[in-house]
Amino acid sequence: MKFRAKIVDAACLNHFTRVSTMIAKLAKTCTLRISPDKLNFVLSDKVASGGVSMWCELEQANFFSEFQMEGVSAENNEIYLELTSENLSRALKTAQNARALKVKLTNKHFPCLTVSIELLSVSSSSRVVTHDIPVKVIPRRLWRDLQEPTVPAADVSIYLPVLKTMKSVVEKMKNISNHLIIEANLNGELNLRIETELVSVTTHFKDLGNPPPASGHASQDHDPERMTEVHVDVRKLLQFLAGQQGNPAKATCNIVSNKMVHFDLLHEDVSLQYFIPALS
Amino acid sequence: MKCLVTGGNVKVLGKAVHSLSRIGDELYLEPLEDGLSLRTVNSSRSAYACFLFAPLFFQQYQAATPGQDPLRCKILMKSFLSVFRSLAMLEKTVEKCCISLNGRSSRLVVQLHCKYGVRKTHNLSFQDCESLQAVFDPALCPHVLRAPARVLGEAVLPFPPALAEVTLGIGRGRRVILRSYQEEEADSTVKAMVTEMSIGEEDFQQLQAQEGVAITFCLKEFRVRPPVHTHHPVHSPPCRAQGLTALPLPSQGLLSFAESANLSLSIYFDAPGRPAIFAIEDSLLEGHFVLATLLEPDLHAQDLHSPQLQRPAPPLQAHSTPHLDDFAFDDIDSYMIAMETSVGSEGSRALPSISLSPGLQPHCSPGPCSEEEDDAEPSTVPGTPPPKKFRSLFFGSILAPAHSPQGPSPVLAEDSEGEG
Numbered sequence: 032m033k034f035r036a037k038i039v040d041a042a043c044l045n046h047f048t049r050v051s052t053m054i055a056k057l058a059k060t061c062t063l064r065i066s067p068d069k070l071n072f073v074l075s076d077k078v079a080s081g082g083v084s085m086w087c088e089l090e091q092a093n094f095f096s097e098f099q100m101e102g103v104s105a106e107n108n109e110i111y112l113e114l115t116s117e118n119l120s121r122a123l124k125t126a127q128n129a130r131a132l133k134v135k136l137t138n139k140h141f142p143c144l145t146v147s148i149e150l151l152s153v154s155s156s157s158r159v160v161t162h163d164i165p166v167k168v169i170p171r172r173l174w175r176d177l178q179e180p181t182v183p184a185a186d187v188s189i190y191l192p193v194l195k196t197m198k199s200v201v202e203k204m205k206n207i208s209n210h211l212i213i214e215a216n217l218n219g220e221l222n223l224r225i226e227t228e229l230v231s232v233t234t235h236f237k238d239l240g241n242p243p244p245a246s247g248h249a250s251q252d253h254d255p256e257r258m259t260e261v262h263v264d265v266r267k268l269l270q271f272l273a274g275q276q277g278n279p280a281k282a283t284c285n286i287v288s289n290k291m292v293h294f295d296l297l298h299e300d301v302s303l304q305y306f307i308p309a310l311s
Numbered sequence: 312m313k314c315l316v317t318g319g320n321v322k323v324l325g326k327a328v329h330s331l332s333r334i335g336d337e338l339y340l341e342p343l344e345d346g347l348s349l350r351t352v353n354s355s356r357s358a359y360a361c362f363l364f365a366p367l368f369f370q371q372y373q374a375a376t377p378g379q380d381p382l383r384c385k386i387l388m389k390s391f392l393s394v395f396r397s398l399a400m401l402e403k404t405v406e407k408c409c410i411s412l413n414g415r416s417s418r419l420v421v422q423l424h425c426k427y428g429v430r431k432t433h434n435l436s437f438q439d440c441e442s443l444q445a446v447f448d449p450a451l452c453p454h455v456l457r458a459p460a461r462v463l464g465e466a467v468l469p470f471p472p473a474l475a476e477v478t479l480g481i482g483r484g485r486r487v488i489l490r491s492y493q494e495e496e497a498d499s500t501v502k503a504m505v506t507e508m509s510i511g512e513e514d515f516q517q518l519q520a521q522e523g524v525a526i527t528f529c530l531k532e533f534r535v536r537p538p539v540h541t542h543h544p545v546h547s548p549p550c551r552a553q554g555l556t557a558l559p560l561p562s563q564g565l566l567s568f569a570e571s572a573n574l575s576l577s578i579y580f581d582a583p584g585r586p587a588i589f590a591i592e593d594s595l596l597e598g599h600f601v602l603a604t605l606l607e608p609d610l611h612a613q614d615l616h617s618p619q620l621q622r623p624a625p626p627l628q629a630h631s632t633p634h635l636d637d638f639a640f641d642d643i644d645s646y647m648i649a650m651e652t653s654v655g656s657e658g659s660r661a662l663p664s665i666s667l668s669p670g671l672q673p674h675c676s677p678g679p680c681s682e683e684e685d686d687a688e689p690s691t692v693p694g695t696p697p698p699k700k701f702r703s704l705f706f707g708s709i710l711a712p713a714h715s716p717q718g719p720s721p722v723l724a725e726d727s728e729g730e731g
């Protein structure tokens with residue numbers, strides 16, 4: 032098992048740092064899946080994560096100038112590592128103004144993802160920062176829990192409003208209730224609602240637009256005005272929203288009635304899928 | 312005692328107080344003939360800090376009312392810090408600051424003369440105290456590193472704010488290595504990220520240490536105090552993502568004091584377990600922070616992980632100052648720096664080593680205080696005269712007044728009993 036990669040371009044480095052920051056905000060620990068073409072940050076559906084799962088994917092070629100990897104075997108040419116996402120983001124944050132960054136899988140008394148950064152300094156001297164991020168190499172038999180989640184057929188799909196706006200709304204709602212109801216219809220309307228014994232608050236978003244139905248059958252018999260709703264834990268929704276920096280190029284929300292909500296975001300060349308289960 | 316600080320020096324004084332407040336809860340203020348000394352020690356006595364502001368630092372400086380002994384006092388750090396809390400305010404509005412201490416009023420009076428004739432007077436209650444003095448002498452440390460504070464500031468930047476200790480050492484090719492220190496317990500399940508910074512010799516103004524030497528000390532007392540985030544703030548400012556440089560500086564360590572004053576910082580150190588001395592100096596002030604370092608067994612364990620740092624040299628047995636061996640460790644984790652309180656008795660004046668004067672009482676009235684009181688500041692820069700001898704005693708040394716100067720002190724032995 033081998034992995035070695037290098038970033039020299041400052042823009043790529045910043046972008047990769049931003050991705051790692053986002054991941055650190057979304058998940059305390061995550062799985063880094065390394066394959067010849069892609070990197071994935073995975074949070075699988077586990078009890079520890081409260082049923083939330085995440086699948087973040089980026090093309091390695093868009094970031095790395097060198098990328099060598101050798102998986103477990105030729106037919107299973109992948110590496111799965113579990114790591115603390117905060118460590119990775121902290122390590123990458125020290126790489127501002129770096130001349131180059133190397134990532135390597137090493138074994139220094141325990142398996143590590145070693146991030147080695149060559150810094151620019153005023154006096155042409157060389158300064159090197161290395162971070163040994165402890166990782167757990169995930170054995171082959173556990174890989175199947177870490178595959179790309181299948182997106183269930185959504186009852187309603189709708190484009191999301193500006194995430195910052197949504198975040199500030201949810202932030203306020205969190206102070207009133209732990210449960211939040213997301214509801215949407217095929218007429219481009221999305222409501223965020225909380226209900227308590229004393230108060231009911233709803234924020235309405237209009238004219239958001241609905242993506243064209245994928246297969247084009249289930250939703251046809253649907254009344255476009257009829258709302259499909261899902262109850263979620265407001266903190267989980269907020270964690271997702273707080274992890275977002277800037278507005279993604281495309282942001283879709285798919286609601287499976289009373290089962291889950293699936294967010295599908297595209298940030299430049301990074302895609303992020305985030306699943307929050309419904310509260311029963 | 313009366314002194315007057317004007318202009319930009321008010322802010323310098325304020326910053327010094329901020330960096331002292333990183334260490335201890337009580338501030339020892341002692342007017343000496345060669346300047347005003349501010350000192351503190353932390354509660355576990357593993358860190359000591361002092362600043363000495365030369366008389367030239369002040370517009371006006373009078374250590375004592377003529378014919379009287381200078382007073383010294385101990386005040387709560389909190390209350391003194393509150394006077395200088397806002398450095399921006401000091402810079403913008405305060406024109407001069409007058410500090411006076413006299414026995415009659417039993418108050419330390421700090422007056423801030425601000426713009427538009429506003430005058431703020433702080434009357435701080437104080438306690439009489441003995442002189443606080445850590446036993447240290449940079450000239451006795453075999454290893455010296457000196458670099459612009461900016462270089463050291465950049466060097467500690469990659470380390471997470473929560474990190475307690477770092478190991479500083481000289482690696483292969485005489486590169487200076489800083490590495491996050493991990494306790495040995497941190498073994499099986501929760502492994503922390505290990506960060507290592509390696510800087511070339513050319514960034515240092517002085518590097519007097521051979522490859523392989525290393526010490527481990529507490530980073531928090533040295534660097535800037537990070538802002539305390541109890542939980543991840545949901546509305547964290549976007550600058551969080553921009554890295555550590557954007558952090559606000561609510562309180563500052565010696566390093567940031569030196570950085571803001573654009574000074575060089577010297578690190579004097581010896582074998583692991585012996586205190587390390589961080590010093591800054593210019594013509595108007597000098598500052599010394601003395602931090603305990605971890606004893607060798609831990610360091611050795613740490614060393615197993617570090618191919619770059621070779622095994623540190625064994626402690627120098629043939630050290631010329633055996634008396635100093637005694638204060639370097641504590642009973643538990645070798646963290647303590649020996650402190651002493653002196654009452655300025657002439658009995659200790661001539662002591663090259665720790666000879667104990669039988670007649671000394673802890674609370675006897677202050678002896679004739681003179682320029683000898685400056686023992687806080689052994690000069691450290693090459694080329695300056697040799698430092699004065701310590702003339703103070705350890706805590707508790709009066710409990711064993713009779714033993715010989717050369718023999719091991721029973722009191723001190725008791726302190727270090729737990730050492731293997």
